[in-house]
Amino acid sequence: MSLFSFLGTLEIGFIFGLVAVGVYLTFRVLDFPDLTVDGSFTLGAALAAALILAGVNPYLATLCAMFGGAAAGLLTAWLNLRFNILHLLASILTMTALYTINLRVMGKPNLALIAEPTVLSPFESLGIPNMYLKVIFVAAVVIAVGLLLAWFLNTQYGMAMRATGANPRMAQANGIVINEKIYAGLALSNGLVALAGALFAQTNGFADSTMGIGTIVVGLAAVIVGESLLNSRSMLVIVFSCILGSLLYRLAVSVALNADFIGFTTSDLNLITAVLVGLALILPHFRREWKARKAAQGGAA
Amino acid sequence: MIRCEHLKVTFNAGLATEKRALRGVNLTIPQGEFITVIGSNGAGKSTLLNTIAGDIRSSAGRLYFDDRDVTALSAAARTRDVARVFQDPLAGTCGDMTIEENMALAYGRGNRGGLRLALNERLRQLFREQLSRLNLGLEDRLDAKMGLLSGGQRQSVSLLMSALQPSKILLLDEHTAALDPKTAALVMDITDQIVAEKKLTVLMVTHSMRQALDHGSRTIMMHEGQVAFDLSGEERSQYGVKDLLNLFAQIRPDGEELDDDKLLLGA
């Protein structure tokens, strides 16, 4: 792998680290499987690109992208909490609606950012080669977000959010308003995913209406890789294991794609990822069944 | 004080599975009174406690804490006054979170402060002190996952958690039923200590006649969603387990057998 493609892999790995922590928030913290992220990643990219092209300051554009993602998360939570629509279905509805909204935001299927200013522009005068600058910038953003999120999950509010997912009845018995925590968690999660989309659009120079497809699976893969590496009670370790999981996942994918003898192409990626995540979800299931069978045999003997 | 006025709860109203779980419960519990609640399975004991806690909305009737009408208040809002321990030791705590995190959650009941760290040294010290009352060695395992503890240990911690914040009302729903006799006795001991210390108004559902008579100062029996009898004072002090069983039999003239005599008679 060339240095250039290695740096590119790191950059994407860090950006998807944001997706991974977002997915961790919904799937693990809130126990709310949320597929909205496929749409909110694209929404973040679309909003950032469209606003920047309209002459808006890139930082303001990125902030707007985050609020857009948060709004999408709120919509999913509302469909689920207000109308009792199953969480998966509620998030699929939002995701589908976002597909149209993203096209409307962009006005066409894709937008290119070529000479436009981006969040990186203020740092270009530092004289760091662009390929390094991009990685350093996204790494700094992702690490800062990771630190903030780990701190947040240890605050009274964050801990209440964790209890909401872990044991809603207990949470309620301790005065926690669980619906509010679910709204907040989905907004935060999708806001972070939209931030990832906005950064992706600015570092890669484009936004595309189909770029979000499979985001959820990649995020989940990163969470699972991280979890299997580090098993800790510390929120800091857990959050950073999601980010590490994303980096490792990207590196593994990039190695696989670069190994000519395997013959994988980029278009095989979704299938490979789906199979990997599928296996990660299926294995614990088999392990449980196997254990149960062994216990049953032991009981009978 | 808790006052239930003609409290009714109907599950699945209008469906074939309609169940009138509470059929007009009238009950006044003065401040600081410890009531034990008995009754056969399905009598509505848990429903009564869940309705007082706000988990279940009453379909008719009113509920007062002191002189405040709390009928419309959410479960979360009622936790300023109400603490509770569930029958299932897994229900009252988060298994994925540590002992200290669980206690911090309970400590936040009633005054959740937002973006301040939920744990600090002062709180850890408080939690250690509280845990050392149990003599289970848990004070040295603050950062162990709750899921690693036994049912009895978890239930004991739940009980301590219910008393971390001042509250007026404590609801115990068969909170020793899932425990072995020795642990159950320990948990009952701590229950009595906490109730006396905090001068709580208590409703304790129990399957054990012995427990019902030995603890608290008043015993009610529920049957088919109503308070079938209400025993206190002199009369209660003369009651034995046998007498309670006779009362049971009177209420169920069809001669229906109690579900599990051993449980009912046991410690």
Ligand SMILES: Nc1ncnc2c1ncn2[C@@H]1O[C@H](COP(=O)(O)OP(=O)(O)O)[C@@H](O)[C@H]1O
């Ligand atoms: N959520 C529910 N939905 C439907 N029926 C319920 C529900 N909860 C309790 N019931 C029914 O209400 C009756 C009273 O239940 P409960 O209060 O749990 O009795 P117990 O006295 O054993 O605690 C039972 O017949 C039970 O089946």
Ligand SMILES: [Mg+2]
């Ligand atoms: Mg019950």
